[in-house]
Amino acid sequence: xxxxxxxxxxxxxxxxxxxxxxxxxxxxxxxxQQKDWWDQISEDERAGIEKGLAEADRGDTLSHExxxxxxxxxxSK
Numbered sequence: 001x002x003x004x005x006x007x008x009x010x011x012x013x014x015x016x017x018x019x020x021x022x023x024x025x026x027x028x029x030x031x032x033q034q035k036d037w038w039d040q041i042s043e044d045e046r047a048g049i050e051k052g053l054a055e056a057d058r059g060d061t062l063s064h065e066x067x068x069x070x071x072x073x074x075x076s077k
Contacts, residue, residue, distance in 0.1 A: 017023060038046065055061065062070070 014023075014026065068075070
């Protein structure tokens with residue numbers, strides 16, 4: 001099966017579909033296939049991101065220079 005040919009055949013067929021329920025099924029399939037990365041990460045990862053965003057919103061951040069100085073010992077030489 002040539003996947004590119006099949007895609008083109010589907011596109012051509014889809015352009016001729018007049019039934020709204022068929023289009024809705026394709027939209028549902030597309031949405032199911034395009035999962036949001038947020039839903040794919042762990043609760044701990046989400047909590048860490050949310051904590052970081054809240055800190056940034058409060059202005060509780062460090063400059064690039066401060067971070068580089070803090071983690072200097074891990075920088076490669």
